[in-house]
Structure formats: C-alpha cells, structure tokens
Amino acid sequence: MEKSEITTKLQTAIAEEILNLPQKKIDPNEPLISSGLVDSFSLVDLAILVEDTFNVRLDDTELNSDVFDSLSRLADIIASRM
Numbered sequence: 001m002e003k004s005e006i007t008t009k010l011q012t013a014i015a016e017e018i019l020n021l022p023q024k025k026i027d028p029n030e031p032l033i034s035s036g037l038v039d040s041f042s043l044v045d046l047a048i049l050v051e052d053t054f055n056v057r058l059d060d061t062e063l064n065s066d067v068f069d070s071l072s073r074l075a076d077i078i079a080s081r082m
Helices: 003-018 040-054 071-081
Strands: none
Touching: 003 040, 003 071, 040 071
C-alpha cells in the first residue's frame, strides 16, 4: 500500500470515527494533536484505529505528538511497518 493510499484512509477514518465530522478534510501536514484537533483521550482511539485498519503494531511509547501529530508522519510509520 502506498503512502498516499494510507494517508487517504487515515483522513477518512479520523474524520468519521475520531472526530465524528465525516465532511472534514484533514491536510496531510495539519497538526492533529498540537492543534487540539485530536485530544489526549482520542489518541488511544486513534492508535487502535491504526492498528486495526492497517494491521500494524504501535508501541505505547509512540502515543505522543511527535509520532501522531500529522497524517504524513503517521502514514510514514504505518508504511514502514507494513
């Protein structure tokens, strides 16, 4: 799966399942956590979504804004583990 496909899947899933805003378009470089778009409570939901959707394992130490702060960064991590 290419990074662009991963990013598109992430955009849709986060908008629908995490934010409950299906029409929301998230820019691949838009800050998710540092902007407050995704809060700390939703971070665990986001990790579960990533693991279930892409069948990859994320370490608990990765649940932070350094790893999860943009779709682009998250897609890079997912792609490297697939």
